[in-house]
Amino acid sequence: MLIPSHIPTQKIENPLLLEKGIHLFVKRLDLVHPLVSGNKFYKLKHNLIKAKEEGHSQILTFGGAYSNHIYAAAVAAKEMGLKAIGIIRGEETLPLNPTLAFAKEKGMLLHYLNRSTYRSKNTTEVLEGLAAQFGHFYLIPEGGTNALAIQGCGEILSLDDAQFDFVSLSIGTGGTFTGIASSLAANQQLLGFSSLKGNFIHQEILDLLQQHVNSPPSNYQILDQYHFGGYGKHNKILVDFIKDFYLQTGIPLDPIYTGKMMFGLFDLINKGFYERGTKILAIHTGGLQGNIGFNQQHGTDLDLR
Ligand SMILES: *Cc1c(COP(=O)(O)O)cnc(C)c1O
Numbered sequence: 001m002l003i004p005s006h007i008p009t010q011k012i013e014n015p016l017l018l019e020k021g022i023h024l025f026v027k028r029l030d031l032v033h034p035l036v037s038g039n040k041f042y043k044l045k046h047n048l049i050k051a052k053e054e055g056h057s058q059i060l061t062f063g064g065a066y067s068n069h070i071y072a073a074a075v076a077a078k079e080m081g082l083k084a085i086g087i088i089r090g091e092e093t094l095p096l097n098p099t100l101a102f103a104k105e106k107g108m109l110l111h112y113l114n115r116s117t118y119r120s121k122n123t124t125e126v127l128e129g130l131a132a133q134f135g136h137f138y139l140i141p142e143g144g145t146n147a148l149a150i151q152g153c154g155e156i157l158s159l160d161d162a163q164f165d166f167v168s169l170s171i172g173t174g175g176t177f178t179g180i181a182s183s184l185a186a187n188q189q190l191l192g193f194s195s196l197k198g199n200f201i202h203q204e205i206l207d208l209l210q211q212h213v214n215s216p217p218s219n220y221q222i223l224d225q226y227h228f229g230g231y232g233k234h235n236k237i238l239v240d241f242i243k244d245f246y247l248q249t250g251i252p253l254d255p256i257y258t259g260k261m262m263f264g265l266f267d268l269i270n271k272g273f274y275e276r277g278t279k280i281l282a283i284h285t286g287g288l289q290g291n292i293g294f295n296q297q298h299g300t301d302l303d304l305r
Pocket of ligand 1 (some may be wrong): 038039040068069143145170171172174175176177254257258267284286287288
């Protein structure tokens with residue numbers, strides 16, 4: 001599983017940025033792989049290496065029916081010569097949606113758990129049941145966040161990126177945020193935009209930082225008001241923003257994570273949150289595979305590639 005050593009960074013030109021004197025760049029993790037976009041590869045990398053080292057022949061992981069993590073795990077496991085079992089929340093619906101059809105085509109074995117069993121997926125009882133059914137496996141948690149995932153996300157920023165005053169990204173479980181926080185330069189600020197509703201994320205990030213980062217940094221801030229109603233929720237303002245951004249920059253965004261982050265970033269810039277001359281690096285964490293399924297569900301036209 002190869003992650004290219006150089007990830008392109010693109011400067012954004014836009015009248016608002018010019019007016020406010022802000023230099024905005026996007027780090028295109030969505031380009032790390034021809035099929036699979038984003039941060040999930042970094043989260044999987046050291047887990048799959050360890051699975052191989054420990055002599056496992058298969059991994060097992062969890063996700064929703066449109067999960068970027070499931071999609072990436074299917075491809076990455078195949079490239080590493082590991083079998084993959086995807087435990088999907090809810091009942092099977094046929095025909096398979098584009099995410100699951102792709103995962104299956106990549107050789108992932110799909111298995112469904114009803115919502116209540118899925119909620120207990122981390123109990124010994126459910127895990128032992130899965131082992132009895134499928135044989136031994138290397139377990140990767142839902143969303144892929146664990147210590148090795150955080151280690152992998154610590155490799156996202158390169159030395160060049162120390163030139164930026166702010167680094168900005170979307171938060172789901174917070175694994176990617178924590179990895180990036182661990183590799184931040186002392187003069188840099190990290191800004192995370194939560195894709196979930198609720199202020200629980202502040203404590204969650206504190207816990208992750210304390211657990212996984214030596215001398216946890218304090219130069220970060222989490223914004224929890226750009227979720228558009230909750231995880232996976234959207235409205236016309238968000239969809240129009242994503243389409244406009246694409247027309248202006250050629251950069252496609254997804255409506256679950258990166259679209260909300262970029263919307264929040266532009267809102268802050270507009271409100272004068274940043275001093276003139278500030279250099280911002282926004283991390284494009286990918287997630288574009290989900291746009292096709294999102295369009296089918298919601299009648300939007302976000303397949304921007
Ligand atoms: C999973 C995902 C995130 C969130 O990553 P976490 O490590 O769970 O915080 C952000 N953006 C995209 C596109 C994702 O797929």
